[in-house]
Amino acid sequence: MSLLSVEDLKVSYGPKGRSFNAVDGVSFTVEKGETIGVVGESGCGKSTLGKSILRLIETAGGTIRLDGEDITGLGHQAMMSKRRRMQMVFQDPFGSLNPRQSIGKLLDTPMRAHGIADKAERQKRIEYIIDKVGLPQTSLTRFPHEFSGGQRQRIGIARALILRPDLLICDEPVSALDLSIQSQILNLLTDLKAEFSLSYLFISHDLSVVRYFADRVIVMYLGRVVETADHETLWRDPRHPYTRALLAAVPIPRPGSRKHDAPILGERQSAAAASAGCRFYQRCPMAQNRCATEEPVLRSVDSGHGAACHYA
Amino acid sequence: MKTVPVLEVLDLAIGFPAARAVHGVSFEIHKGEMMALVGESGCGKSLTAFAIMRLLPPGARIQNGQVIFDGTDLATISPRELRRIRGNGISLILQEPMTSLNPVLTVGVQVAEIIRQHQNLSRAAAKARVLELFDLVGITEPHKRYDQYPHNFSGGMRQRVMIAMAVACNPALLIADEPTTALDVTIQAQVMDLLDKLRRELSMAVLLITHDLGVVAQWADRVAVMYAGRIVETAPVQKFFSAPQHPYSMGLLNSSVSNGEGAWHYTNHRLSEIKGSVASAAQATGCSFAPRCRHVIAPCHGGQPKLEAVEKGWLATCCRAQNQEERIHEFA
Numbered sequence: 307m308s309l310l311s312v313e314d315l316k317v318s319y320g321p322k323g324r325s326f327n328a329v330d331g332v333s334f335t336v337e338k339g340e341t342i343g344v345v346g347e348s349g350c351g352k353s354t355l356g357k358s359i360l361r362l363i364e365t366a367g368g369t370i371r372l373d374g375e376d377i378t379g380l381g382h383q384a385m386m387s388k389r390r391r392m393q394m395v396f397q398d399p400f401g402s403l404n405p406r407q408s409i410g411k412l413l414d415t416p417m418r419a420h421g422i423a424d425k426a427e428r429q430k431r432i433e434y435i436i437d438k439v440g441l442p443q444t445s446l447t448r449f450p451h452e453f454s455g456g457q458r459q460r461i462g463i464a465r466a467l468i469l470r471p472d473l474l475i476c477d478e479p480v481s482a483l484d485l486s487i488q489s490q491i492l493n494l495l496t497d498l499k500a501e502f503s504l505s506y507l508f509i510s511h512d513l514s515v516v517r518y519f520a521d522r523v524i525v526m527y528l529g530r531v532v533e534t535a536d537h538e539t540l541w542r543d544p545r546h547p548y549t550r551a552l553l554a555a556v557p558i559p560r561p562g563s564r565k566h567d568a569p570i571l572g573e574r575q576s577a578a579a580a581s582a583g584c585r586f587y588q589r590c591p592m593a594q595n596r597c598a599t600e601e602p603v604l605r606s607v608d609s610g611h612g613a614a615c616h617y618a
Numbered sequence: 619m620k621t622v623p624v625l626e627v628l629d630l631a632i633g634f635p636a637a638r639a640v641h642g643v644s645f646e647i648h649k650g651e652m653m654a655l656v657g658e659s660g661c662g663k664s665l666t667a668f669a670i671m672r673l674l675p676p677g678a679r680i681q682n683g684q685v686i687f688d689g690t691d692l693a694t695i696s697p698r699e700l701r702r703i704r705g706n707g708i709s710l711i712l713q714e715p716m717t718s719l720n721p722v723l724t725v726g727v728q729v730a731e732i733i734r735q736h737q738n739l740s741r742a743a744a745k746a747r748v749l750e751l752f753d754l755v756g757i758t759e760p761h762k763r764y765d766q767y768p769h770n771f772s773g774g775m776r777q778r779v780m781i782a783m784a785v786a787c788n789p790a791l792l793i794a795d796e797p798t799t800a801l802d803v804t805i806q807a808q809v810m811d812l813l814d815k816l817r818r819e820l821s822m823a824v825l826l827i828t829h830d831l832g833v834v835a836q837w838a839d840r841v842a843v844m845y846a847g848r849i850v851e852t853a854p855v856q857k858f859f860s861a862p863q864h865p866y867s868m869g870l871l872n873s874s875v876s877n878g879e880g881a882w883h884y885t886n887h888r889l890s891e892i893k894g895s896v897a898s899a900a901q902a903t904g905c906s907f908a909p910r911c912r913h914v915i916a917p918c919h920g921g922q923p924k925l926e927a928v929e930k931g932w933l934a935t936c937c938r939a940q941n942q943e944e945r946i947h948e949f950a
Contacts (some may be wrong), residue, residue, distance in 0.1 A: 341884075347802035454895050455659075484658035485829065489873035489889035496884045513803065514832070518875040519884050536881065555807040557832030559874055561855045564836045 307374045308335035309505050310359070310473055315368035317351070317358045327366065328354045330529035333604075336473065341506040343520025343537070344596045345513055345552075350526040353514035356475045359507070360392055361385055390420050395480035399458035402467075403450040409436070409461055410446035413468050420469055436606035438501070439464045443478045449538060452568070460494065467498065475507045480515060492519060517541060522610075525549050528585040531551060531604055533618075537613040545607050545618035548586050584615070592617060623648050624790050624823040625708075630683035630693075632662070632669050637900075638681065640666055642753050642845045644925070647791065652817055652824040654834040654855075656870075657844035660896060666844070667827050669693075671704055682778040688790070694800065705788035706736040711777070713796035718780055719768040726764030729783045736787045751782040755812060778812065785816055792817070795827045810837050831874060835859055840931075843867050846899035846906040849925060851934040863912045863934035866892070905937070913938060 317329040322439040336342050339490040344352045357363045361377070369378045377388050396402040403412060413432045423430055426540065430593065436445060439460040450458060456481055466474055479495070480488040492515070495557040498504060510516050516523060516537075523531040523540050525548070544550045557564070584590070596616055604614040623646035632640040640662040649652050655663045666932050668674055670685050672692060685692040688707060692700065704710075712718050720728060729751065731746040746766070752760035755778045768776060777797060784792055792815065798806035814837055817824045826838060833856060834841050842852040843866065851864040862868045869892040876884065887925065898909035903921040905911070911918065925933045 347804065454897065456895065485831070485870055486658060486892035487895070489875070490694075490891045491886070492875070493889055493891060496888070511803070514874075514876040518882055518887075518889075551804060555804045557807070557830065557836040557857060558876060559831040559835045559871065561835045561859050572705050 308371075309338045309340075309373060310336040310507075311371045311374075312359065313369045315355070315358065315370065316366040317354050317363055319354075329530050330479035331368070332526070332529075332531055334524055334531070334534065336505050336507060338472070339499075339503050339505055340518075341508055341519060341521045343523040344507065344509045344526060345511065345516050345523060346526035347511060347552075348529060349528070351529040352511075352526050353477050355526070356477050356507060356509050358395070359475060360389060360394060362394075384442075386420065390469045391471050392473045392475060393469060393471040395459075395462050395466045395474055395476040395479045397481050399455050399462055400450075401566075402462055403458060403465075405450050408447055408449055409441075412450075412461065413446075413465055416465060416469055427586060435464045435468050438467070438498065454487075455483055456490060459487075459491055461481060463491075463494065463498070467502065470502070471504075473505045473507065475509070477509045478511065479508075481510065481512060488515075489535065493521070513553065525552070530585060530614060531612075532615070533613045534604070535608075539608070539611050543608075543611075544618040545611070545613040546586075546590050546615045547590050551589075551591075622647055624651075624687070625825070626684075626686040627666070627670065628684040628686065630666065630669060630685065631681045632665050632674065632678055633681045634677050634679075638847065639678070640669070641922075642683070643844075643847075643849050645842050645849065645852060647823045647825055649790070649823055650821040651840065652814070652826055652838045654826045654828055654838035654841045655844060656828055656831065656841060658829060658896065661844040662847040663827050663844050664795055667705055667795055667825060670791075670793060670825075671708055672700060673710075674863075679917060684826055702736075705732055705784075705789075706787045707789055708791045708793065709787070709789045710793045710795065711780045711784045711797050713799050716773065716776065716800070719776060721768050724765050724767055725771065725779050726766075729779065729786060732783050732786050747786070748782070751786055752818070754785075755779075756808075757782070773801055774809060777801065777805075777809050781809075781812060781816070785820060785822065788820060789822060791823045791825065793825045793827070797826070798827070798833065799828075799830075806833070813837070831870065831877070843870070846896055848906060848922075848935065849933075850907065850936070852925075853928075853934075855933045857932055863928050863932070863939040864907075864936045865913050865938075866907050867934075869910075869912075886928045905935070 313333045315329055315332045316327050318325040318327045320326055332355060344355065346352050354363060358365050365378060369376050372388055372391065410432060414428055417428045432446065433443060436443060441457060441460055482490050483491060508520055518536050522536050524531050527548050533549045541553065544553055583600060584602050587593050587597045602614045602616045605613045607613050607618050626646045628644050630640060630643045631638060637864065655667065657663045668693065669680055680693050683693065698828055703939050704721050719725065726748050729748045733744045733747050735737060736841055748764060749760045750762060757763050757778050798809050801809060810833060812877055813824060816822060827835060838855050841858050845866050847929050851867045872890040872929055873892060892910055894910045896927060898907040905923055908914050908918040923935045923937045925935045927933050
């Protein structure tokens with residue numbers, strides 16, 4: 307059984323009658339110990355997807371199952387106990403920590419919220435986890451402003467781990483960090499994954515980071531999954547024209563490697579303006595008449611490799 | 619290179635009341651060249667770029683050094699003279715295309731304003747020039763776009779408007795501060811290709827401020843790496859990526875998640891880290907990178923090393939970088 311399984315998930319924004327689906331029929335699974343990378347450009351619905359799995363944003367349709375149990379319709383109390391198993395790490399290590407709480411208090415709060423009563427036990431966990439994320443015990447009495455960006459991200463990770471979750475949803479966890487700090491955090495996430503047998507849903511716009519860190523990858527475009535494959539296959543044999551264009555656009559740190567014949571894409575449409583056919587139709591270099599009227603479904607093109615394109 | 623550089627920065631130092639932020643930075647840029655200034659947040663790269671046009675934040679002051687552009691020292695000329703150069707001889711594009719435009723004026727009027735400020739043109743002639751510029755930067759349907767407001771433009775299109783504005787008076791130097799950081803990767807490639815095309819067509823020098831080594835490798839000719847307010851290495855891009863001389867440059871390249879071939883995965887390759895953080899530079903007595911350096915030796919604590927030539931056009935501030943034989947052996 308998959309740790310997390312999401313089926314036909316829909317999330318809509320906007321007033322009644324003029325709403326649109328920011329996440330529109332997304333399905334995938336996360337197995338125990340697996341890292342799923344979710345990539346796509348701004349507005350593709352990847353962050354909405356992450357938050358809706360924790361039900362921080364209400365869903366408009368579909369089901370979310372944790373260990374096979376449908377959590378889509380759970381009430382507040384019942385959902386609390388599920389959130390203990392799924393925690394989130396945010397992008398902004400400056401905005402996501404309460405500036406008026408010491409680090410010790412910051413780490414204590416989630417345990418109190420989840421009813422871990424024994425004070426000694428809580429303190430023991432705090433001391434354990436701060437060490438695991440590579441910060442000294444003296445950090446516990448200090449406040450967020452005393453830390454650098456990379457250290458704050460370590461604190462954010464410690465807070466997410468303090469409830470001993472099985473799944474971490476990481477929304478752009480290294481995007482705000484400098485290159486030299488980014489590698490420290492990625493190494494830390496790798497170590498923690500092994501130590502606590504964690505699974506990650508790793509959301510990022512940075513394809514190089516996802517390529518390095520994900521086992522399987524989901525490529526999203528305007529609320530839809532356009533392609534999904536394991537990391538090796540996706541980079542070796544991308545099938546969807548959007549995936550190909552996206553991979554070709556990533557600048558590689560090696561002079562002279564730029565492909566000047568890379569497909570030129572127009573500007574992205576808004577999800578609200580989606581029409582009947584393929585959402586990528588207007589930017590697609592391979593578009594045919596059929597693509598304007600008939601929306602392609604995600605179908606298997608190879609074992610474990612799916613693409614939503616008529617011509618993939 | 620025998621030609622006179624477009625811009626020559628000599629021993630520039632910038633300070634805030636509490637501390638000095640940029641220490642003796644020197645570099646030059648030649649006609650049609652794209653030079654990248656890279657470094658991590660707080661290294662002084664943006665401050666250096668803004669100091670060229672004397673657009674420093676409140677409190678910051680040029681404490682020493684010269685900025686030679688077109689035979690004059692921009693660090694000392696009068697504000698009136700400086701105004702003639704800003705937007706005309708040197709122009710600037712910023713990271714944030716969402717807030718750099720006035721939301722209540724049409725974009726056409728905003729671009730025309732720059733042209734009329736610096737050139738004696740009629741309204742009609744300025745409009746004709748704007749339409750020409752829109753065409754040059756790849757804004758389709760320029761007539762229709764001229765009368766639209768910034769909110770009608772996507773992020774990539776707004777950055778094209780900013781670029782049109784920046785190249786309106788054929789500047790000799792364009793300073794681009796993280797021009798694609800706020801843009802999606804497919805749009806980034808388009809905007810960088812556009813800047814690349816323009817500098818070739820207009821023989822314009824470009825000073826590109828970025829933290830993205832991928833962008834540097836793909837589009838720049840030369841690179842200067844800054845650390846804690848100093849240039850630690852400057853080199854032609856090819857040489858920098860194949861044989862970086864300064865341990866900080868090496869650290870940056872090694873900690874990257876992509877090795878160029880892109881075959882690295884967490885299951886088979888552990889990323890190398892640069893230990894510690896830049897905060898340690900403030901306490902360093904010698905080389906500011908010494909507290910984080912893996913190759914530190916006794917002379918590193920003796921004093922800040924000077925920027926010295928490795929070979930022609932390639933300089934590094936590392937006391938170990940000069941001895942090529944030893945370096946290759948040690949850092950291999």
